[in-house]
Amino acid sequence: MTTQFDNVSVVKKANLYFDGKCVSHTVLFADGTKKTIGVIFPSSLTFNTGAPEIMELNAGKCRIRLQGEENWTTYEGGQSFNVPGNSSFDIETLETLDYVCHFVAA
Template identity: 30%
Template sequence: MPSVNNYFDNKVTSIAFQTATKPATVGVMEIGEYEFGTSEFETMTVVSGALTVKLPESDDWQTFDAGQSFTIEANQNFGVKVDVETAYLCTYGK
């Protein structure tokens, strides 16, 4: 059964669910800057909008547009800048 989670004063909302093969969340981020941490390997795909991301061990920010994905290893932190409301899909595990 899906569960709803809100973060950063309700500026990030995610709905957790189980895909056919792995756990996932789908959600929306409002305009702002956020710092996320991972507990397991994640693949994040931008569904609509764009995310500008500072990946672990990188000094540079990269922008990922709708249809693009990036991965983060477990137990890492990463920064996200959102300039337009953005929807995403995140799957967990390799």
């Protein structure tokens, strides 16, 4: 697992979602790719996706249910999960989640 990103630009303005339950910053790479890094405080939320994403969890614990699935899957720091593009997922954050969202080119 990468512990830092070198030679990047960071958008100063924070991305605030769900009344501050999710706070992230956008990180821009020289090759044109982007990631967001942030935290999700304990809550139950639904995120919609445009591009496919890989959610890498640095710390915390959550339960995820991808769009169209009935079962929940538990993930914690050190794990990751994939979310298809043009989709959504329900997340129940059990412990404050420290994450990196990798946007995958379609």
